[in-house]
Amino acid sequence: MDTTIFETTESQVRSYCRSWPTVFTAASGSTLTDEQGKEYIDFFSGAGALNYGHNNPELRAELLNYLNSDALVHSLDMMTPAKREFLTAFKEIILQPRGLDYKVMFPGPTGTNTVETALKLARKVTGRQHILSFTNAFHGMTLGSLSVTGNSMKRQGAGMPLTNSSKIPYDNYLDGETADFLWLERVLEDSGSGVDKPAAIIVETVQGEGGLNAARAEWLRGLRELTQRHDILLIVDDVQAGCGRTGTFFSFEEAGIVPDIVCVSKSISGYGMPMALTLFTPELDVWAPGEHNGTFRGNNPAFVTATAALRRYWADGSFQNGHLAKVIDTVQDALTKIAIEVEGTSVKGRGLLTGLYFQDPQIAGKVAAAGFEKGLLMETSGPQDEVLKLMPALNIDLGVLERGLNILADCIADVTGQDITLVFEPATANA
Numbered sequence: 001m002d003t004t005i006f007e008t009t010e011s012q013v014r015s016y017c018r019s020w021p022t023v024f025t026a027a028s029g030s031t032l033t034d035e036q037g038k039e040y041i042d043f044f045s046g047a048g049a050l051n052y053g054h055n056n057p058e059l060r061a062e063l064l065n066y067l068n069s070d071a072l073v074h075s076l077d078m079m080t081p082a083k084r085e086f087l088t089a090f091k092e093i094i095l096q097p098r099g100l101d102y103k104v105m106f107p108g109p110t111g112t113n114t115v116e117t118a119l120k121l122a123r124k125v126t127g128r129q130h131i132l133s134f135t136n137a138f139h140g141m142t143l144g145s146l147s148v149t150g151n152s153m154k155r156q157g158a159g160m161p162l163t164n165s166s167k168i169p170y171d172n173y174l175d176g177e178t179a180d181f182l183w184l185e186r187v188l189e190d191s192g193s194g195v196d197k198p199a200a201i202i203v204e205t206v207q208g209e210g211g212l213n214a215a216r217a218e219w220l221r222g223l224r225e226l227t228q229r230h231d232i233l234l235i236v237d238d239v240q241a242g243c244g245r246t247g248t249f250f251s252f253e254e255a256g257i258v259p260d261i262v263c264v265s266k267s268i269s270g271y272g273m274p275m276a277l278t279l280f281t282p283e284l285d286v287w288a289p290g291e292h293n294g295t296f297r298g299n300n301p302a303f304v305t306a307t308a309a310l311r312r313y314w315a316d317g318s319f320q321n322g323h324l325a326k327v328i329d330t331v332q333d334a335l336t337k338i339a340i341e342v343e344g345t346s347v348k349g350r351g352l353l354t355g356l357y358f359q360d361p362q363i364a365g366k367v368a369a370a371g372f373e374k375g376l377l378m379e380t381s382g383p384q385d386e387v388l389k390l391m392p393a394l395n396i397d398l399g400v401l402e403r404g405l406n407i408l409a410d411c412i413a414d415v416t417g418q419d420i421t422l423v424f425e426p427a428t429a430n431a
Contacts, residue, residue, distance in 0.1 A: 001036065020372055022035070028055050029397065030054070030396045030401075039375060040377050041375060041376050041377065041403060045392060046272050047266070049266040050272050051266075052271075056271065062307075063308075072298075073299075076293070082303040083303050085304075086306050091104075093315055094314065105278040105287075106275075106298065109299060114239065115144070117278045118202070121261065121284060122200035122261065125233065126233065127199075129196075130166065132202075133148035133149070133167055134167060134169070135150050135167050136382075137149055139202060147164065148202050150167060171216055198232055201232055201234055202235040204237045206240075212389060215255075233284075234257075234261070235260065236263070237263045242267075244324060244394050245391070246353055261284065262278075264278075264279065269309075273301060273302040319394075319395075327394065327395075327398070332354065335354065335355070337420075338356065341421065342412060344358060352390070355388045358388070363388075364380045364385055370411040376404050378408070
């Protein structure tokens with residue numbers, strides 16, 4: 001295995017390859033293979049960009065047909081049949097059944113593009129500059145997104161002051177009993193508080209990078225009510241938690257709220273190709289033509305696979321209420337059993353954006369490293385990397401999932417020295 005070119009030529013900024021020091025050559029479903037022929041079960045899913053697995057054959061067939069047709073690949077914001085098909089499917093399959101009347105904007109291909117767009121639009125609409133975000137939030141790596149991110153290491157990478165944003169406590173940041181919005185409500189109502197009314201509040205319903213903190217539905221409803229009372233826009237960053245990862249297509253559905261602006265990316269293309277959306281209510285569509293644009297916002301192959309994914313997995317409730325629900329139940333049951341047996345451990349997150357918190361912050365990283373050695377890909381989350389983070393594909397084969405969970409239990413037992421009885425019988429583990 002020759003890694004010389006990566007070590008001598010690629011920037012020191014590289015990250016995941018340090019945790020998984022091998023050269024991957026192939027991937028199918030929820031399995032990756034390296035140059036030595038070793039297989040790895042994937043509980044990472046491209047950081048949430050591969051919700052339907054690697055090289056999904058149904059989506060690939062649509063993609064190859066499109067590429068072989070000489071249809072447009074790159075089109076900026078020009079009209080194409082591929083874009084028409086996607087917009088039609090997204091409206092009919094996702095928006096209308098949920099009673100959502102959103103305009104759809106293609107801001108650029110990444111998660112930070114859609115966050116930057118949301119912040120820019122909120123400021124343009126309201127004429128106000130300040131944005132409120134939450135402790136332990138993560139919204140992206142460009143300057144605007146970093147300004148509403150909590151992680152100090154990532155913020156320091158900006159090399160300049162990050163202004164026009166303040167942090168407020170996320171759900172359960174204090175003691176779980178304190179009225180989280182009491183202070184904010186008071187200062188917004190007090191003309192002498194010196195606190196300017198913000199243009200918007202941006203929130204993740206589950207903090208994917210901040211430690212898998214999951215906001216309660218009642219907390220989210222309280223946040224929505226506060227923003228409505230004070231004429232503040234509510235932005236939900238669904239880049240990582242969306243596209244089915246928490247069990248519903250949008251992560252805020254469980255709370256029954258309707259944000260003003262929604263940021264979507266990662267798995268919206270269905271196939272791991274760059275694509276992002278910014279959704280907002282019609283009255284917020286105040287852009288002048290060309291006022292916000294990007295060269296790569298018209299990624300037609302991504303439109304094709306996105307449309308195929310919507311039609312295959314979301315056209316009715318059979319996938320959400322069937323296989324996806326079973327995968328979520330299997331993962332959550334296994335994590336709950338492990339947490340009961342391993343002292344100092346608790347379950348974090350929601351749905352398939354989930355994992356285990358360890359009181360000893362050294363353990364999660366050691367378990368992830370042990371997982372790599374045993375053929376299981378996982379990452380960590382939280383300010384001290386104290387949370388072991390699991391993001392298996394939504395459509396993962398149940399046998400593969402169970403084998404991965406057995407490996408997970410073995411790794412935790414090895415690292416902690418505590419016995420774990422979690423076992424999925426090999427007879428049910430059909431790879």
